[in-house]
Amino acid sequence: xxxxxxxxxxxxxxxxxxxxRELAPLLLGAVLTHESREGPxxxxxxxxxxxxxxxxxxxxxxxxxxxxGPTPRNAPMFGPAGHLYVYFTYGMHHCTNIVCGPExxxxxxxxRAGEIVDGLDLARRRRTTSRSPADLASGxxxxxxxxxxxxxxxxxxxxxxxxxxxxxxxxxxxxxSGPRVGVAGAGGSDEYAWRFWITGDPTVSRYKAAKAxxxxxxxxxxxxxxxxxxxFHQR
Numbered sequence: 001x002x003x004x005x006x007x008x009x010x011x012x013x014x015x016x017x018x019x020x021r022e023l024a025p026l027l028l029g030a031v032l033t034h035e036s037r038e039g040p041x042x043x044x045x046x047x048x049x050x051x052x053x054x055x056x057x058x059x060x061x062x063x064x065x066x067x068x069g070p071t072p073r074n075a076p077m078f079g080p081a082g083h084l085y086v087y088f089t090y091g092m093h094h095c096t097n098i099v100c101g102p103e104x105x106x107x108x109x110x111x112r113a114g115e116i117v118d119g120l121d122l123a124r125r126r127r128t129t130s131r132s133p134a135d136l137a138s139g140x141x142x143x144x145x146x147x148x149x150x151x152x153x154x155x156x157x158x159x160x161x162x163x164x165x166x167x168x169x170x171x172x173x174x175x176x177s178g179p180r181v182g183v184a185g186a187g188g189s190d191e192y193a194w195r196f197w198i199t200g201d202p203t204v205s206r207y208k209a210a211k212a213x214x215x216x217x218x219x220x221x222x223x224x225x226x227x228x229x230x231x232f233h234q235r
Contacts, residue, residue, distance in 0.1 A: 012159055016081040016100045020050035020107040023100050024196040025175045027109060029168030034147045041119030041147050043137050045111060046201045049180045050194035053106035063180055063187020066106035076155045079103030086154040093141035096149050098158055113138045113205045116146060134202040174199040184210040
């Protein structure tokens with residue numbers, strides 16, 4: 001007598017079409033792979049942040065790049081789910097997000113930190129300033145660099161070659177949550193405690209609150225904007 005087949009779960013893209021705040025802890029332990037011309041690098045995700053939509057949406061998020069509405073830069077955040085949103089910040093760093101939520105509804109998960117589980121030598125060549133394996137992808141800019149991702153990859157499908165995303169077989173033993181790193185204003189408050197990390201994992205980045213803004217005296221000349229700097233910034 002044959003055993004009954006185990007029913008298949010929903011497709012990964014369907015899973016990623018859910019609420020970013022609920023998906024964030026589920027992606028901890030997932031492995032993202034980029035197989036570039038130089039070779040493959042895989043990262044086990046240990047820290048992510050959820051970001052939602054514009055101020056006139058059902059779930060406004062003052063910390064999100066989409067808060068003021070759609071632009072050519074943030075267009076990938078509006079879907080479809082499972083694609084990459086990669087942006088360049090402060091004129092020197094790339095940061096990577098996996099888009100989630102229903103198509104047309106802005107949301108994404110910023111990949112803040114992870115452990116290199118494949119392609120360690122290549123990741124080290126890309127991150128020559130790294131002091132240990134634990135800090136190779138500890139922080140969003142480090143993670144993007146270790147994977148070899150740039151704005152040229154923004155909008156590409158993370159679920160199709162040369163990329164791949166594999167969910168963990170089960171949840172981590174313990175997950176912590178708290179305010180998002182370096183987000184100014186209300187978006188960085190406890191009301192938006194949408195940063196999730198594997199408790200005690202050595203690759204998790206350090207928490208830093210946004211720097212307080214210094215008010216200029218009346219009549220002072222405005223300072224020129226720096227490239228990539230924004231009040232509503234996914235860092």
